[in-house]
Amino acid sequence: MSPTPVKAWRCEVCGYIHEGPEPPAECLVCGAPASEFTPCEQPLPPLVPAPAGAVAAPRIVVLGGGIAGVAAAEAARQAAPAAEITLLDGEAELPYWRLNLTRLLDGEIQEDALPLHPAGWYEQQRIRLLPGVTATALAPERHEIACSNGDTVLFDKLVLAVGAQAFLPPWPGVQLAGVQALRTLADTRAVLDQLRPGLRCVCIGGGILGLETAGALAKHGVHVDLLAGDGWLMPRQLTQAGGELLARHVAALGIHLHTGAKVRAIAGTGRATGVQLEDGRELPADIVLVTAGIRANLALATAAGLHTRQGVLVDEWLTTSHPDIYAAGDCAEHQQVVYGLWPVANFQGTLAGLNAAGQRSAFGGLPRSNVLKVLGLHVFSIGDFAAPAAQVLEQQSEGQYLRFAFMEGRLCGAILIGRAGLDAALKGAIEHRRDFSTALPQLPTAAAFAAYLAKHPA
Numbered sequence: 001m002s003p004t005p006v007k008a009w010r011c012e013v014c015g016y017i018h019e020g021p022e023p024p025a026e027c028l029v030c031g032a033p034a035s036e037f038t039p040c041e042q043p044l045p046p047l048v049p050a051p052a053g054a055v056a057a058p059r060i061v062v063l064g065g066g067i068a069g070v071a072a073a074e075a076a077r078q079a080a081p082a083a084e085i086t087l088l089d090g091e092a093e094l095p096y097w098r099l100n101l102t103r104l105l106d107g108e109i110q111e112d113a114l115p116l117h118p119a120g121w122y123e124q125q126r127i128r129l130l131p132g133v134t135a136t137a138l139a140p141e142r143h144e145i146a147c148s149n150g151d152t153v154l155f156d157k158l159v160l161a162v163g164a165q166a167f168l169p170p171w172p173g174v175q176l177a178g179v180q181a182l183r184t185l186a187d188t189r190a191v192l193d194q195l196r197p198g199l200r201c202v203c204i205g206g207g208i209l210g211l212e213t214a215g216a217l218a219k220h221g222v223h224v225d226l227l228a229g230d231g232w233l234m235p236r237q238l239t240q241a242g243g244e245l246l247a248r249h250v251a252a253l254g255i256h257l258h259t260g261a262k263v264r265a266i267a268g269t270g271r272a273t274g275v276q277l278e279d280g281r282e283l284p285a286d287i288v289l290v291t292a293g294i295r296a297n298l299a300l301a302t303a304a305g306l307h308t309r310q311g312v313l314v315d316e317w318l319t320t321s322h323p324d325i326y327a328a329g330d331c332a333e334h335q336q337v338v339y340g341l342w343p344v345a346n347f348q349g350t351l352a353g354l355n356a357a358g359q360r361s362a363f364g365g366l367p368r369s370n371v372l373k374v375l376g377l378h379v380f381s382i383g384d385f386a387a388p389a390a391q392v393l394e395q396q397s398e399g400q401y402l403r404f405a406f407m408e409g410r411l412c413g414a415i416l417i418g419r420a421g422l423d424a425a426l427k428g429a430i431e432h433r434r435d436f437s438t439a440l441p442q443l444p445t446a447a448a449f450a451a452y453l454a455k456h457p458a
């Protein structure tokens, strides 16, 4: 019997589902290449109408209209056709593809491509969306939420999907006008409004977001100084060799990279005029963009007595320390990990929504993976690529760097720079603990392993 033909493909970067026998050449939403798509089940089944005369529908409330919150509301609707579902979001926009803000900054997409769904979708799904309404207090025992518009919302089950905010380190001068982060659409508009020829921007942070921001601004002809506090770029995702190869690409884009740069203060009175470094230099700046990591939004949960650490603590069912409250996405901490990643927020949101609607779907953790957008160089990193006891295949050539790490014949981490087409296969191999111990002795180099994987992706 021939295998069932593939009918749908999921983009592993943003979760977009493409229907068809083949993946698209690139993702319509985030621009990821076809190699980022994996076959998936059909998209969620069509909406089941509420049964006539249904009563006592549980009230499911979702706090936060990021991807975790929208995924939770959508999944809850699928699992509980009769439930009353309310989605509160502090931002005044329709919920949007936050991970595409750098593509908006870059000019690759326009604002009309940002909403996750048109306004009518929420009505059609019978999800009561309240944009611009912030939850100001939560009373778990009374099952009550106080809102910024003065209303009180009651729930039977609650999903906390309040996400995270950008971390601004307490440097002197950090509060000056002209210093900002890039977390929201409003932040992005504020930067776009200031763009003009000759603008000088200092981007602080050598991680993915800092790089994407710097790359997007450089495309507009902005003079960009990129400060990376560590010895190389993307230290959490790349080895030194990988980071140095990426640095050469970044320099070729006209970005002025300063590795090992430690910020002492932001200079200026009233408005930022530069960034002072600990080595005594001062880099002039009209705007300073800080991408120094995120902090989960915990105030509401902490004040409500829920258990928190770096995030709101959840178990495998994404339940918090209160049995009727779930948490998902950038605000949630599962087994000491706050992922801070779009696909994980999407997945956790879906599971939390299903569980709030009465199902039992467990979250077992996911390997962290990252793809760099915007810069025109394929950079992919996954899992524990630097595991101390791992067997490593590593290879570098002009414009390309490959690294594969194995523990007892099973892939535990990988880095690809300048080599597309293997991301989904690597993800699958790590998630399914694929055993390469028979093949590995015949694969002496990283290039040989890459060729093998391309031929045998699953």
Ligand SMILES: Cc1cc2nc3c(=O)[nH]c(=O)nc-3n(C[C@H](O)[C@H](O)[C@H](O)COP(=O)(O)OP(=O)(O)OC[C@H]3O[C@@H](n4cnc5c(N)ncnc54)[C@H](O)[C@@H]3O)c2cc1C
Residues within 6 Å of the ligand: 013, 063, 064, 065, 066, 067, 068, 069, 088, 089, 090, 091, 098, 099, 100, 101, 102, 133, 134, 135, 136, 161, 162, 163, 164, 165, 182, 183, 184, 209, 297, 300, 328, 329, 330, 331, 339, 340, 341, 342, 343, 345, 371, 373
């Ligand atoms: C520019 C940019 C690019 C990125 N690119 C990538 C990428 O390429 N790949 C990747 O994996 N990840 C990427 N990320 C990270 C990714 O966007 C996040 O992991 C993801 O958005 C988390 O989703 P979330 O729903 O948990 O939280 P959020 O997106 O933070 O959404 C939370 C929402 O809750 C609302 N909220 C907060 N408090 C309240 C309250 N009290 N009441 C009501 N509403 C509230 C907020 O306003 C917000 O709208 C990127 C992030 C940024 C900023």
